[in-house]
Amino acid sequence: KQEVTQIPAALSVPEGENLVLNCSFTDSAIYNLQWFRQDPGKGLTSLLLIQSSQREQTSGRLNASLDKSSGRSTLYIAASQPGDSATYLCAVRVKTSYDKVIFGPGTSLSVIP
Amino acid sequence: GAVVSQHPSRVICKSGTSVKIECRSLDFQATTMFWYRQFPKKSLMLMATSNEGSKATYEQGVEKDKFLINHASLTLSTLTVTSAHPEDSSFYICSARTGMQNIQYFGAGTRLSVL
Numbered sequence: 001k002q003e004v005t006q007i008p009a010a011l012s013v014p015e016g017e018n019l020v021l022n023c024s025f026t027d028s029a030i031y032n033l034q035w036f037r038q039d040p041g042k043g044l045t046s047l048l049l050i051q052s053s054q055r056e057q058t059s060g061r062l063n064a065s066l067d068k069s070s071g072r073s074t075l076y077i078a079a080s081q082p083g084d085s086a087t088y089l090c091a092v093r094v095k096t097s098y099d100k101v102i103f104g105p106g107t108s109l110s111v112i113p
Numbered sequence: 114g115a116v117v118s119q120h121p122s123r124v125i126c127k128s129g130t131s132v133k134i135e136c137r138s139l140d141f142q143a144t145t146m147f148w149y150r151q152f153p154k155k156s157l158m159l160m161a162t163s164n165e166g167s168k169a170t171y172e173q174g175v176e177k178d179k180f181l182i183n184h185a186s187l188t189l190s191t192l193t194v195t196s197a198h199p200e201d202s203s204f205y206i207c208s209a210r211t212g213m214q215n216i217q218y219f220g221a222g223t224r225l226s227v228l
Contacts, residue, residue: 032216034217036219041204042221042222043119043219043221043222044157044219044221046218046219089156091157100147100159100162101147102159103149103157105155105156106156
């Protein structure tokens with residue numbers, strides 16, 4: 001059974017710092033891994049999607065890496081801004097009969113001005 | 114990119130009433146749609162998977178008579194919370210996927226509050 005964990009559960013950093021969020025999954029049989037952002041009381045915003053054959057994806061100040069063999073992904077945020085404050089969720093799409101997407105518990109990020 | 118529209122975004126209802134949430138794929142045909150529930154300060158939990166024209170597959174612990182899912186067309190799936198109670202208050206999100214694509218597209222979510 002696929003399990004997805006995220007470390008840390010919460011993170012508070014001063015504005016301008018670079019930071020790394022971690023995601024681990026137990027079963028490497030995945031189609032892809034996706035990072036989302038969720039603002040309080042809001043829905044999901046897709047940030048980056050990495051296919052299982054890829055190693056990383058970049059979008060602006062965000063860089064996500066994937067090491068499928070070790071079951072790990074990282075989300076790197078450069079030069080953090082207060083507007084980056086949100087909960088970040090990683091999710092893996094597993095190779096099952098219904099191709100489920102399993103979410104991690106999220107990392108709550110606060111960027112302090 | 115593909116757009117999934119979820120409606121309503123927020124609903125407040127009295128205990129005992131039924132609430133219907135719609136999930137529409139606006140510019141693609143969704144052979145499979147998924148319904149998730151998010152408890153406060155928790156991550157999203159898959160409730161059920163629905164394929165167009167067939168019965169939904171529910172995850173363990175999800176009451177199929179409580180959460181009715183209909184996927185009547187390739188662009189619309191509905192989740193009906195029947196006889197809602199305060200413990201059903203939650204954030205519900207749908208996602209949609211085509212048969213060919215390797216990506217799920219998510220709706221913006223519906224916040225249900227049962228008084």
